[in-house]
Amino acid sequence: AQKVTQAQTEISVVEKEDVTLDCVYETRDTTYYLFWYKQPPSGELVFLIRRNSFDEQNEISGRYSWNFQKSTSSFNFTITASQVVDSAVYFCALSEPYNTDKLIFGTGTRLQVFP
Amino acid sequence: DTGVSQDPRHKITKRGQNVTFRCDPISEHNRLYWYRQTLGQGPEFLTYFQNEAQLEKSRLLSDRFSAERPKGSFSTLEIQRTEQGDSAMYLCASSSPTRQGHYEQYFGPGTRLTVT
Numbered sequence: 001a002q003k004v005t006q007a008q009t010e011i012s013v014v015e016k017e018d019v020t021l022d023c024v025y026e027t028r029d030t031t032y033y034l035f036w037y038k039q040p041p042s043g044e045l046v047f048l049i050r051r052n053s054f055d056e057q058n059e060i061s062g063r064y065s066w067n068f069q070k071s072t073s074s075f076n077f078t079i080t081a082s083q084v085v086d087s088a089v090y091f092c093a094l095s096e097p098y099n100t101d102k103l104i105f106g107t108g109t110r111l112q113v114f115p
Numbered sequence: 116d117t118g119v120s121q122d123p124r125h126k127i128t129k130r131g132q133n134v135t136f137r138c139d140p141i142s143e144h145n146r147l148y149w150y151r152q153t154l155g156q157g158p159e160f161l162t163y164f165q166n167e168a169q170l171e172k173s174r175l176l177s178d179r180f181s182a183e184r185p186k187g188s189f190s191t192l193e194i195q196r197t198e199q200g201d202s203a204m205y206l207c208a209s210s211s212p213t214r215q216g217h218y219e220q221y222f223g224p225g226t227r228l229t230v231t
Contacts, residue, residue, distance in 0.1 A: 045222040091157050101218040105157030
C-alpha cells in the first residue's frame with residue numbers, strides 16, 4: 001500500500017533559522033512521483049516541487065532545497081533563513097503515474113516562523 | 116485563465132440537507148479530481164474524471180455522494196442527507212499531461228462545508 005508519513009506535526013522557529021521538514025514514503029512501485037505542497041492560512045494548496053523516482057539529484061530553488069534518498073524512502077524539505085511568510089502547513093505527497101495520478105498526502109507539518 | 120475556481124467558498128448547512136459544490140478547472144485540462152480534507156489531516160482522494168468519464172471512486176465516497184462532469188468541463192459534487200461527519204474542506208484539482216507525460220495537478224481554493 002502507498003503511504004506518506006510526516007512525523008513532525010508542528011515546528012516553531014525564529015526568523016532566519018534553517019528548518020527541515022521530514023517526509024518518509026512507502027510504495028511498491030518502481031516508478032512514482034513525490035511532491036511538496038504549501039497550504040497557507042488561505043487554504044489553497046500551492047505546488048512547490050515534483051521529483052520522479054529515477055532522479056535522486058537534490059534540488060535547490062532559492063531558499064528551498066530538497067533531499068531525495070531512495071535508500072531510506074525519504075524526501076526531506078529544507079527552508080534556509082526562514083521568513084514569517086513561510087508560516088504554513090506543508091504537505092508531502094506521492095503519486096503513481098500508472099495508477100490515476102491521484103495524490104496520496106501525508107498529514108502535514110505546520111510551520112510557524114516567529115519574527 | 117486564472118486557475119481552478121470553486122463555488123461556493125463556504126457552505127453552512129443543517130444535517131439532512133443536500134448540498135452541491137461546483138468546480139471549474141483550468142481550460143483544456145482533461146483531468147479533474149476531488150479531494151476531501153478534514154481538520155489536521157492531509158487531503159484524501161475522492162474521485163477523478165478524464166473528460167466526462169468518472170474513472171475512479173474512493174471507498175470514502177459513500178452512496179450519499181455523487182460527482183458529475185457532464186460536458187468534460189466543470190464538475191459538481193453533491194452530498195445528499197448531509198451528516199456532521201461530512202464537515203470538511205472539499206478541494207478540486209485539474210491537470211493535463213506535461214511534456215514528460217505526467218499529470219501535474221493544480222488545486223482550487225476549496226469549499227469549506229460545515230454541517231450543523
